Amino acid sequence: MTFFHYRAGLLHAEDVPVDEIAAAAGTPVYIYSAAAMRARYRSLAAALTGLRARICYAVKANHNLAVIRTLAAEGAGADTVSWGEIARAHQAGVAPGRIVYAGVGKGDDEIRRALQLGILQFNVESVEEMRRIAGIAAAMGRVAPVALRINPDIGAGAHDKISTGRKGDKFGVAYQEAGQVLGEAMRLPGIQPVGLHLHIGSQITELEPFAAAFARAAGVYRELKGSGVPLERLDLGGGLGVRYNDETPLDPVAYGLMLRDVLGDLDAELVLEPGRWLVAEAGILVAGVLYPKMAEERHFLVLDAGMNTLLRPAMYGARHAILPVRRQDGAADQLVDVVGPICESSDIFGRAYALPPLESGDLVALTSAGAYGAVMMSDYNSRSSAAEVLIDGPDYAIVKAMRPVEEQFADDRIPDWLPHPPS
Ligand code: LLP
DSSP: OOSEEEETTEEEETTEEHHHHHHHHOSSEEEEEHHHHHHHHHHHHHHTTTSOEEEEEEGGGOOOHHHHHHHHTTTOEEEESSHHHHHHHHHTTOOGGGEEEOOSOOOHHHHHHHHHHTOSEEEEOOHHHHHHHHHHHHHHTOOEEEEEEEEOOOOOSSSGGGBOOSTTSSSSEEGGGHHHHHHHHHHSTTEEEEEEEOOOBSSBOOSHHHHHHHHHHHHHHHHHHHTTOOOOEEEOOOOBOOOSSSOOOOOHHHHHHHHHHHHTTOSSEEEEOOSHHHHGGGEEEEEEEEEEEEOSSOEEEEESOOTTTOOHHHHHOOOOOEEESBOOTTOOOEEEEEEOSSSSTTOEEEEEEEEOOOOTTOEEEESSOSSSSGGGOOOGGGOOOOEEEEEETTEEEEEEOOOOHHHHTTTOOOOTTSOOOOO
């Protein structure tokens, strides 16, 4: 089922015409479908029936409070990587006991606040961090529940920059060293080892790397538990891939069967941390056409969204399918290079998109933009940010207004000892 579809030639998000939203919120605007997110959550939850498992939505994919709330109301916990994300998740209504906290660089103050709040578990990435958490927790008279992130040395993910589970990646400790680190953890005050964690990469559309990594983790888990480490949880990370163009998104039923197959008899509660899979296809980025530009060699379409709005194409070479908001009957498609307004050659969404002839003021939608879109926006070139809108059936709300450029520099301060420029 698709939640973005044409009615009488006009793109709709659920029941709302996209041009109406663009008129109300301005462009560029991210549009999220609540029904699409719920459908994804429910199909994954259903695929896990019979397994002892919980889903902690990876907030980094889209941290808008309304998005977190939509998934939290379905029962999702939150996977976070900073105090800021923990605070957002909590503010959106996620109970502290449903929040896991990962990340290679946790600061002392972040650790302190997370302990104070009473989160479910810290996913610890190094022995140094383990000792740091122990010290802080002991000084507070608390005990930190800790899952050790292991590096299973298995590569996966659509792009080198989003593969995280190979030897040499900065994440976790080598799986062969887990016993030693958890042995030390058991002797430290302020630490309660509760589990193992792994996350091998993102945008993975095959089951094999997951199965291989999970089997390896299960082996380590059994061995450690057998030797007396009181493990109760195996956190499998996220990484489930979605459709940007013609990829086949990961099938939740097949994923669930694989989990049963590989981990069915493991005495552990499973934690899943999907981000992209829950929200990517539930979002589009609607941009206005500034100019169709005819150059000697090529035909460009210049949009009011750029790498400051959606960084993925410039950063990972990602290609998001682009749709015209209004379809034109009988108009033959042209091949155009779709670019943003930023002064960088890398500010290009992609070459040779087949689109009908478009004029200044027309709208286009970049699809599968609900994950790692708005969260990676920047103020580069001092262009205003995109608005964010949540659709739910016939209803919609602006869940983040466009940030005017004046607000971007409202916090800048000019020291009064700097000389004044000439008038
Ligand atoms: N858990 C951990 C520990 C992670 O590092 C990540 C993502 C996730 C869960 C969620 O992964 P997902 O289910 O979304 O694949 N900005 C990049 C993606 C970076 C992913 C970082 N870690 C992109 O736009 O493709």
